[in-house]
Amino acid sequence: MTHHISAMLNSHPQGVDAARKESLAECIAACFECSQACTACADACLGEKMVADLAACIRTDLDCADICAATGNILTRQTATNTAITRPVLEACRAACAVSADECEQHSDMHEHCRICAEACRRCEAACTALLSAPA
Amino acid sequence: MTHHISAMLNSHPQGVDAARKESLAECIAACFECSQACTACADACLGEKMVADLAACIRTDLDCADICAATGNILTRQTATNTAITRPVLEACRAACAVSADECEQHSDMHEHCRICAEACRRCEAACTALLSAPA
């Protein structure tokens, strides 16, 4: 997915700062992959016999899916970007990914979907951190 | 809409803290109303002859619509709420509403849709602030 995202960034009429472009494309891809993984993990948890023990995992998955999708859309836009919006959004996304990863890691030994989802959350958490520290 | 939202909060099996319930219901309603207003304002700006002068307004409208919808969904959930997610999400939502309101207010005299949208953004900004300072 990162290839397609980079191609779109390269085609933007106003250009995208070269120093940020790679970390931006990776963060956008990580957001959408994490959102999809969280939606899938919430649904897989819902299909488990022990679903009652996974309520907190489903809840954080759903929250993380919502904020990652919003962040992916906001980062995708490059016309008139305002860091007064993008910075707190990235911080909220990173926080949700960290909480969701913590939660899924508690069930990683028992549920493969939680293991995969935790990895996607950690990748997105790291991508948000990298983008927050990239040159403005 | 607040009436329906409150009815759903009242029906939650684990209950919702009475001290927060009113500010919570108002914030959820404000998030969805602001998201709808921003989507409508971006579209109305797109239909204006002077759309080229409204690019920044459309951009902030679209960002604000995305984060308000995500925040409205996240606040709607009451099972296993984690303030490590909800607080930064509320802060990001408040920030986006403030920026979008600032932007729309610059065009409020000329465009009724910007005037209405700015009001919805200010209401949502205030509702996020109120909920952030409500008793945990």
Place this chain on the structure above:
Amino acid sequence: MTHHISAMLNSHPQGVDAARKESLAECIAACFECSQACTACADACLGEKMVADLAACIRTDLDCADICAATGNILTRQTATNTAITRPVLEACRAACAVSADECEQHSDMHEHCRICAEACRRCEAACTALLSAPA
């Protein structure tokens, strides 16, 4: 919410067909109310001790919330509307609302959140039907 939605429709630079405006505003409001109700019902079901018996209800709630939110956004836009998109979207939304209402009605006696959610789904189903038969 319908009041705010109508005010935004009235401020659109290209105008909105008067014969459709009322059914349009009602359908947009019904979509967002149904989306919120389904998100809340899925979460309330998740908080029930008998959550394992409510898996299908949660699943249809989540699907209905997604399609209602998308439909609400698409109907909100009035610049260059293309009925080749809006009609099948309305049909999909109506179908999801009907399925979700059927599911929630099975639990309406036991769970107040399912009763309220079923009503929101039926209102949205009816609003989609009314808009599909409104003058183009």
Place this chain on the structure above:
Amino acid sequence: MTHHISAMLNSHPQGVDAARKESLAECIAACFECSQACTACADACLGEKMVADLAACIRTDLDCADICAATGNILTRQTATNTAITRPVLEACRAACAVSADECEQHSDMHEHCRICAEACRRCEAACTALLSAPA
């Protein structure tokens, strides 16, 4: 992205029909890639000097982004799938992709972002068609 999507499908506790799994994973990936491309194309169009001539393209991009994201989420879920929802949703997604592709193709010679976006829309349209004709 398809690799991660397939891994999550393979980890679902109730399994996914082997005859559909590949077309399902491809359609989910196509939906999220198309949604991201449409969000990016709408933003790139907004940054063009000739944005006033691209209003219809931006509008269809935004609609297509919304329905593709909803469809990607709905297809991701595998617990208690109901084809009375998934079929009309796939038909609406396919219709929006076709309209958006038609629109973007009119500007493909002039705007690289429209060319890339049109391709993503055509891939998603084809993936919806393939999944609609896959064995139930």
